[in-house]
Amino acid sequence: MRLFRCFSGCNRAVARVMRIVGSTFSLRLSGPANALIPLALAAGIVCHAAVPPAGAESSLPTLTLEDAIATAVKFNPYVQASRHEVTAADAQVTQARSGLLPQLEVSETYNRTTSPLWAFGTRLNQGAITARDFDPDRLNDPDPIDNFRTALTLSWNIFDGGQTWIGWRQARENLEAGNLALQRTEQEIIAQTAITYVGCLLAAEERGVVDQALETAGAHLKVVEDRERSGLAVKSDVLRARVRIGELSQQRLQADSQVNVALAQLGAVMGTPDAVPPGTRLAGAFSQCTAPQGELDAWIETALNRRSDLKQLDLQETVARRQLDRARAAHLPTLALQGNYEINSEDFSDSHDSYAVGAVLQMNLFSGQRISARAAEAKAMAARVRAMRDAQALNVRVDTQRAYYQAQSAWQSIEVARTAVDQAEEGLRITANRYRNGLLALVSLLDAQVALQQAQTRHFKALHDYKVARIALALASGTLDKDFK
Template sequence: MDKAGKLSRPNFVRARFLGLVLLTLVDGIAATGQGALKLRDAIETALGKSPDAAIARAGNREADAGAVLSRTALLPQLSFIEDISRGNDPVYVFGSRLRQRQFTQADFAIDALNHPDPLGDFSTRLSGSWVAFDSFKTQREIRRADSLKQSAQLSGKAVDQQIVFRVVTAYQSVLFAQREVDVAEHEQETAAALLTSVDDHVKAGLAVESDRMSAQVNGAARKQELIAAQGDLELAWAQLREAMGVADLQASDLKPIEPHTFPQLPLEQEIETASKSRPDISALALARSAQASAVGAARSEFGPRISTYGNWEEDRGSLGASGGSNWVAGVQISIDILPLGKRAQVARETAAQQRIEAQFAASQLHVRLEVNQAHIHRQTAALSLETAQVAVDQATESLRIVRNRYGAGLATITDLLRAEDAERQSQSNYWHAVYGNTMAYAELLYATGTLTPDAAEELQ
């Protein structure tokens, strides 16, 4: 404080302007350390450890197995059977002796036919079958499985983009909360300097005791704001841990949030990009194609089915004895002449197809709305950032003038605190606008289906 009793300019003007600059530089230096978490690293960790990503990968493997399984219907079925049996059932004994080639004239005796002695049979059997034609049902099932496989892959990409968006949101929240803490710490320091200056004024008889009390209340309020900002920062870190799927992630100083200028494109171009790039829409289109194949497969059940089969068998009276062998082969043609259940199956698959068609149409409309909203948010956020910057400049200049007037005894402590509040609010609004501008662009990338890890680096 000078001899005229004016407030010290370094305590107020330089402390406010240069202090924030120094905090930014210190944060930037700290962020270059090895312990600083980069956005790309956070995204890669989330894609590797997030439970949602694991679920998507399991879905891809399930669809891959389904595609392989559908092709097994084209292959012949072959089975090997070793059957050991013993009994005195007349039909069983008669047939087994014939198959063993051990039948004699004595076996035609009436008593031997009606009351045969127990007989053992060791049977070795090879059986095979192959569907030669099933009215193209198998081919349609294969097309369905392939479409579902591709749909699952695209659904996995949609999940990846959801994960990226969650990580970007949480990461940017940490940056914003970190900046809020920096501002709150600086405001608390400024409030302490103001209290010291007011004390000097009171001792010099240039201010009254109520001014000191007002400055003390202001200091307490700034301390409460700092506590709240620190709590918000801890919560933001907890949300980032959840988004990354890492429970033991340690908090660290990240590169401070900074304003960015992002490109702006026409709305129709962004909608066209979304129609081509959105993986969830492409996945739904493939699911629609798969369901069309399912309807075709159900209708194939009405057509004829041609199967071939073959059987070779060797029967022996004991394990090491010689016996007889036989074989049989044939072709079977079958047609269901009362396909009531198959009609119901076609009706169910058709209804499912209509449902997917409606879902696809609704999703296209919803995506158009999402892109429209994101486009508007992007424009609004950019304008809000410009307005917030102007408000900061105006509030800072107003505070400088009021401080000079208070130092000269031309303004009250109430005027000074009101100017302090306005300047503090403008700072908070500015950093919130910076955060909102970045998130609006991330929302637009997500809505257009282009939010990849590489694209997310633009937000760093």
């Protein structure tokens, strides 16, 4: 892409002013026709004031749309938040998978008791029972006893009706849905970045329109002053021309402010405000546009097939259906293996170890309809997600249609606006020529200047609207990516 410049070079500025204004005057060098010389000088003075000093332009940072999008995808807080959600979903997959594996735990427990039951049991676990311990007095009123218990416990859920397996698959599908959500978030941020970038280009182009209007108004002021010195114009015409330049100077200040605000908004979208300081140059051919391609039906079909938010709802529906299977699996029996190895000691000087292994088979006979209610809830949630998916599909159709029609309308508006600019330029040329010959009042010339400025502004606005509509169409169809131009 060619480098976008807010200011035109002096040679082009002089040529433009000469074309619009200077061509309306005779090349005679006698009498009032000498206005052509100060006309060119005025154009050079205005251009010199508008163009930055030599070397200053090269020192300004340059930002391309590709760099802006890449930075936004990396640093935008919303994208980062979505990435954290994906990381959390990945951790949930690991958690769900752990239910399929055996669980091994180690523990260290300390007890001190005078309870007859626990004191006798503790001595049994320590392997320290003697005949004296069966004395009724010692049984009923034992001395305090300490115990350190070191235990290694193994448990393995062999079968639970498939509940753990289903949960693992749900977690993996949730992770995939999270990646789709991340993809959609990135697309939205890319669209927001591109739209803001185009807005910056528009602000710069509008500032350029004001610069051109200042050049033209300055040239016309020279003509009016020459006519006033020749007695062909009154002093009020000169004052009115100077008022016009003052108005344009105020517009120039406002245009500078709008450019800086637009750059600040771009930095905020990119997530790095310091990367887009005031004065940043944007590289882009703002006036280059291509006509929208494809029929509406093809765009809608693409959107229904590629929109990641629709795919995400499809996965959420699958997760909801699996939740129904998981709820029904609670009616099935469960089988778990258990093992325990422990060491008991009063003071670590002597110890006694033991182990226990076993299996637990469990089946629910009656839950007060708790399991059936969970199944009914899961079924209703699956139906809800399906309804939401259908509603989103309708919204995708409408979004795509809206963006398509707006793109078509904006493209046609570009040609209308461009024709209006050509007509305004020709109107200004004719009006300036007639004013030079004393056939029109100054107000007509000023009106023609305003008409040209407004036509140029509407032309750039039409270009901006079309680019925004193209971005919206790409976003609505799900085809927007980091390589968007």
